[in-house]
Each structure stands twice: as C-alpha cells, then as structure tokens.
Amino acid sequence: MNRTITIFDTTLRDGEQSPGASMNTAEKLRIATHLDALGVDVIEAGFPASSPGDFDAVSRISETVKHAEVAALCRASEGDIDRAWEAIKDAKKPRIHTFIATSDIHLEYKLRMGRDEVVERAVAAVSHARKYTENVEFSAEDGSRTDPDFLCRIFGAVIEAGATTVNLPDTVGYAVPSEFGELVRHVMANTPGMENATLSVHCHNDLGLATANTLAAIAAGAGQAEVTINGIGERAGNTALEEVVMALHTRPGTFPMETGIDTTRIHATGRLVSSITGIMVQPNKAIVGANAFSHESGIHQDGMLKNPMTYEIMRPETVGLTTNKLVLGKLSGRFALRSRLEEMRYNLTEEELNTVFESFKALADRKKEIVDEDLEALVTDVVLRSHEVYTLEYLHVTSGTTVYPMASVRLGINGKVKQGAFEGNGPIDAVFNTIAKIAGREPELLRFSIGALTGGTDAQGEVTVRMQEGDYVSLGRGADPDIITASAKAYINGLNRLEYFKSNPVTSCDVI
Numbered sequence: 001m002n003r004t005i006t007i008f009d010t011t012l013r014d015g016e017q018s019p020g021a022s023m024n025t026a027e028k029l030r031i032a033t034h035l036d037a038l039g040v041d042v043i044e045a046g047f048p049a050s051s052p053g054d055f056d057a058v059s060r061i062s063e064t065v066k067h068a069e070v071a072a073l074c075r076a077s078e079g080d081i082d083r084a085w086e087a088i089k090d091a092k093k094p095r096i097h098t099f100i101a102t103s104d105i106h107l108e109y110k111l112r113m114g115r116d117e118v119v120e121r122a123v124a125a126v127s128h129a130r131k132y133t134e135n136v137e138f139s140a141e142d143g144s145r146t147d148p149d150f151l152c153r154i155f156g157a158v159i160e161a162g163a164t165t166v167n168l169p170d171t172v173g174y175a176v177p178s179e180f181g182e183l184v185r186h187v188m189a190n191t192p193g194m195e196n197a198t199l200s201v202h203c204h205n206d207l208g209l210a211t212a213n214t215l216a217a218i219a220a221g222a223g224q225a226e227v228t229i230n231g232i233g234e235r236a237g238n239t240a241l242e243e244v245v246m247a248l249h250t251r252p253g254t255f256p257m258e259t260g261i262d263t264t265r266i267h268a269t270g271r272l273v274s275s276i277t278g279i280m281v282q283p284n285k286a287i288v289g290a291n292a293f294s295h296e297s298g299i300h301q302d303g304m305l306k307n308p309m310t311y312e313i314m315r316p317e318t319v320g321l322t323t324n325k326l327v328l329g330k331l332s333g334r335f336a337l338r339s340r341l342e343e344m345r346y347n348l349t350e351e352e353l354n355t356v357f358e359s360f361k362a363l364a365d366r367k368k369e370i371v372d373e374d375l376e377a378l379v380t381d382v383v384l385r386s387h388e389v390y391t392l393e394y395l396h397v398t399s400g401t402t403v404y405p406m407a408s409v410r411l412g413i414n415g416k417v418k419q420g421a422f423e424g425n426g427p428i429d430a431v432f433n434t435i436a437k438i439a440g441r442e443p444e445l446l447r448f449s450i451g452a453l454t455g456g457t458d459a460q461g462e463v464t465v466r467m468q469e470g471d472y473v474s475l476g477r478g479a480d481p482d483i484i485t486a487s488a489k490a491y492i493n494g495l496n497r498l499e500y501f502k503s504n505p506v507t508s509c510d511v512i
C-alpha cells in the first residue's frame with residue numbers, strides 16, 4: 001500500500017514573504033479557494049499576529065475553505081497563539097502552527113536563550129495551543145542547522161505535550177539531499193514518541209535544492225511536505241508544489257507515494273498565483289514555465305512526432321495544459337470560446353461570456369491566433385475587473401527620437417468623460433502622468449514590469465504595476481498587443497483596484 005504524503009501549502013504565508021508579493025484579502029481568498037480545489041491537505045493562510053490585515057485574511061479564509069485544513073502560524077508565545085486561534089476557530093479543520101528556532105546560532109544571537117529555555121517555551125506553546133485544538137504543528141526553525149540530538153529532544157518533548165506534526169525546516173536552504181535525508185532518518189529513529197506524530201519538512205531554495213531535499217526527506221520517511229505554488233517564498237523561495245507532486249507522480253517506482261492533488265489544476269493555479277502576486281514564472285521553470293513542454297530543436301521534434309515518449313516524461317494534459325487545442329481566431333464563435341474557457345476551468349455567466357467575447361473579437365482582429373494566455377488576460381481584464389470607476393476611452397501618444405513624449409487621454413470617470421494631455425520622460429511616463437492628472441490622483445508607482453504573454457511579434461504585451469496611495473497598495477494588470485495601451489490599462493486597473501480596496505476592504509471570493 002502506497003504511503004500518502006500530506007501536502008501543506010504555504011503560498012499565502014511563506015509565499016507572501018517573497019519581496020513585493022503582498023496580497024490583499026480578496027486575492028488571498030481567491031488563491032485559497034483554488035488551493036482547496038487543487039486538493040492540498042493544509043492551507044497555511046497567514047500569521048494572524050503579524051497585522052490586522054493578515055488576521056482578517058486568515059479569518060475569511062477559515063470561513064470559506066471547504067475541504068482543506070486551515071493553519072495559522074504563530075511564535076511560541078501565548079499572545080500569538082491566542083490570536084492564531086481567534087482567526088482560525090471557524091475553520092472546518094483548524095490547525096495551530098507554532099514555531100521557535102532551535103539552532104545554536106539562532107538561540108545565541110536572535111532569541112538569546114539557552115536550550116533548556118527553548119524546550120520549555122516550545123512545550124508551553126504546544127500545551128497552550130492544545131487547549132484550543134488537537135491539531136497542533138510545531139516547527140523547529142533552522143532545524144537543518146540544529147544539533148540532531150537536540151532536535152530529537154525538542155521534538156520528543158513537544159510530541160509529549162501534544163504536537164501532532166513536527167516540522168523540520170531547512171530555513172536557510174543550506175541542506176543537501178544526502179545529508180538532509182540522513183537527518184530525517186535520524187530524527188525518525190531517535191525521537192521519543194515519533195510514531196504518534198507526522199514528520200514534516202519545509203525547504204528553502206537558496207542553493208536550488210529545495211525540491212531535491214524535500215524528495216530525499218520523503219524517501220527517508222517524512223510524511224508531510226511544505227510547499228508553495230511556483231516555489232515562491234522568502235529569498236530564493238520554497239519547494240515548489242508542482243515539482244514535488246509531479247516527481248512523485250512521474251516516478252512511482254522510486255517514490256511509491258500518493259498525494260491528493262488534482263494535477264490537472266496545477267497550471268491554472270500557477271497562473272493565478274503569478275497574476276495576483278505579479279511574480280512572473282521563469283520560462284524554463286519545471287512544470288509551469290512557458291517552455292516546460294515546448295520542443296524547439298529538429299531532432300527533438302522528429303522524435304516527438306514519432307513517439308512523444310522519446311522526449312516527454314509527462315503529458316502536458318496531466319498538469320492542465322492541452323495540446324490538441326481548437327485554434328481560436330477571428331472566425332470563432334461563442335460556443336468555441338465557452339468550451340475553451342471551460343477547459344481552462346473558467347465557468348462564466350452568459351453576461352460575462354458576452355463581455356469576454358466582445359474583447360476577444362476585438363483582439364482577434366489584431367492577432368492571428370488567440371492562445372490560452374491571451375484568454376487568461378482577457379478574463380482577468382474583463383470579468384475579474386474589481387471596480388470600474390475609471391475606464392480608458394481614448395489614448396494617443398507621440399514619441400520618438402525627435403519629439404518630446406506627450407500623451408492625450410480620454411477617461412471615463414464614473415460614467416462622465418474627462419480628457420487631458422501631458423508630457424513625460426518617455427511615452428509610458430507621459431501616459432501615467434496624464435491619467436493621474438485627469439483622475440486627480442497621485443499614487444506612488446512601486447513597480448512596473450512588462451512581459452510578453454505569447455511568442456511572436458504579434459504577442460500580447462502584459463504590463464503589471466504596483467502602486468500605493470496612503471495605506472493602500474494595489475496591483476494593476478493590463479494586456480494588449482500595444483505595450484503603451486497595455487501600460488495604460490494596467491495603470492487604470494491599479495487605480496480601480498485602489499478605489500475598490502478603499503470602499504471594500506474585504507470582498508467575497510468566487511470560484512471560477
């Protein structure tokens with residue numbers, strides 16, 4: 001009988017620790033709902049004691065998630081644990097996740113505690129958490145750099161106090177697979193009471209070894225893997241969910257283990273996380289990168305045509321990518337569009353479909369073939385548009401080597417039309433300045449990034465902006481074959497989101 005590996009997703013907690021990845025409550029709810037549908041066993045929703053916003057997001061996720069356990073992270077302190085419980089108490093399956101560092105370097109310089117004191121704090125924390133729930137996880141932060149015998153001692157003590165999962169993190173991504181596997185074996189064999197708890201691992205990717213270390217740990221007996229979508233997370237990120245799940249799936253002889261993940265949802269979930277966080281997936285990223293299933297060279301293409309197994313270890317369909325696509329273009333109708341969107345798991349209402357269809361036709365007039373990424377951009381742009389105070393009615397830009405960049409813009413503002421013209425250091429700066437002046441807004445632009453959604457010179461440009469006004473930060477996205485228009489759309493989308501957050505600090509979460 002195959003062992004089942006618990007998939008603990010921390011995209012919303014450690015993933016959010018990626019620089020620039022902060023998400024608002026509505027965005028976290030959307031991701032949580034998709035993670036639940038993906039089949040993760042545990043969703044770590046946040047660190048409630050860290051801010052009222054995080055507390056709020058964890059509470060809303062707890063009320064919404066239907067199947068997965070919802071975990072909240074907290075330090076080994078009563079205040080943090082009380083706050084964590086308060087946030088997750090309404091979850092169907094709540095889990096308190098408390099942690100404290102155990103390596104000598106963290107004890108001496110960060111916590112300024114001795115080993116006995118740390119064991120005492122950990123036991124007190126787990127005992128306190130157990131007053132609220134039977135589902136308590138304890139993490140030994142910097143576990144991979146901790147004296148292995150001390151690790152067994154503290155794990156034994158917290159298991160006795162009631163911890164049901166003990167987590168061994170490679171917090172700084174220092175481990176290598178052979179050593180990490182050996183450490184897991186040592187802990188499994190030498191921790192008193194280990195048979196009453198699950199051993200978990202949580203790896204970081206500082207040396208690019210997070211997935212390899214996680215797999216070595218699983219092979220050595222770990223029962224839970226802590227992972228994030230697309231591998232996002234603090235510094236170089238965490239173990240990528242899709243890599244571990246697909247390694248187990250693709251190599252059953254080496255890893256006779258199962259997970260509850262619906263692998264066909266992997267690609268869509270990765271796209272969603274990337275679009276919400278604004279963190280692009282590198283094209284050569286395993287499983288979810290744009291090139292992961294592309295075959296460029298002649299010898300490979302020849303082999304693929306004769307038998308895909310020559311160069312393909314996984315079918316793209318297994319991770320939710322389809323190969324035999326209906327080619328969508330300007331002659332396609334609503335039926336084909338709906339059917340493709342449904343394959344991509346977008347279930348739109350009739351009204352939403354009509355709106356997407358209009359934009360689809362407009363795009364198809366300018367672009368030969370509409371591919372999935374175009375459709376994703378259209379759906380995000382049209383249906384998920386949060387709140388439309390501002391709409392782009394008209395845009396004209398002059399730029400070049402002999403003229404000063406100048407933009408003329410006409411905006412719809414709550415149904416009324418306003419227009420103006422302004423200059424800038426470049427065409428995009430001119431567009432942003434003009435929109436800001438017309439709208440009477442002065443958001444600070446925190447980030448601007450531009451990418452191509454698809455290949456070829458007729459590709460859709462995708463622009464992401466992050467902007468801040470007062471306490472509100474928003475992410476705006478826009479896609480268009482013209483990058484200046486895409487930039488204007490992204491800026492306006494960001495302003496609309498700012499408006500929305502101001503009037504609706506929390507919004508409901510729909511599954512599409």
Ligand SMILES: CC(=O)SCCNC(=O)CCNC(=O)[C@H](O)C(C)(C)COP(=O)(O)OP(=O)(O)OC[C@H]1O[C@@H](n2cnc3c(N)ncnc32)[C@H](O)[C@@H]1OP(=O)(O)O
Binds near residue numbers: 049075076100110
């Ligand atoms: C490895 C990881 O990913 S751990 C999770 C990282 N996530 C976060 O840090 C979440 C965001 N953090 C925050 O918002 C803030 O750091 C807060 C609200 C949690 C704490 O803020 P502050 O009270 O101002 O403390 P600050 O962050 O400056 O320092 C952390 C304090 O917690 C202590 N501490 C750190 N870890 C733990 C722990 N696991 N258990 C108990 N105390 C701890 C530190 O020793 C330090 O205490 P000191 O001020 O007495 O020296």
Ligand SMILES: CC(C)C(=O)C(=O)O
Binds near residue numbers: 014139140142170172
């Ligand atoms: C809190 C723990 C699990 C963590 O994030 C780490 O050690 O990296």
